[in-house]
Amino acid sequence: MEKTVVLVKPDGLQRGLVGEIIHRFERKGLKLVGIKMVRFTDSIIDNWYAHHKDKDFFQTLKDFMEWTPVVAMVWQGLDAIAAVRKIVGITKAREAEAGSIRGDFGMSGSNNIIHASDAPESAEKELGLIFNADEIFDYDSVTDLLIYSKEEVGK
């Protein structure tokens, strides 16, 4: 099953949205396999957002992500990356679909509450930047057989 990395960004933490966000992924049937608080540093941000390094908002993004710790999570499930991004909503929160996290709680394109990996390669990279191998847990979930069909559960 696929793993994806989610961050509750500093604005989400300040606004008390950690529980709400976890609740939404739990209700969906995703499995939590890692969770911790992390203080983002220049070096993590330079790696994490390397593709935004030349954008004019890069310093704003850096200041924002270093404002407070973030809550970092790893969620697992069948096609988890796409499933999580649907629940998260598009970058510009004020245009995000109602019912998504950004659509329900945000107005900004920068202070947009939450991050979610956008591809298997970025999920792997992001996981490696902030999690150690012993912080990711492989365990049986009794609900897997309810959430998935027999054919899907082994994937």
Ligand code: CMP
């Ligand atoms: P996300 O799409 O998760 O990853 C890149 C982040 O950069 C994005 O969320 C926003 O938090 C931030 N970002 C994108 N565009 C802007 C912008 N124009 N100004 C400031 N921050 C931005």
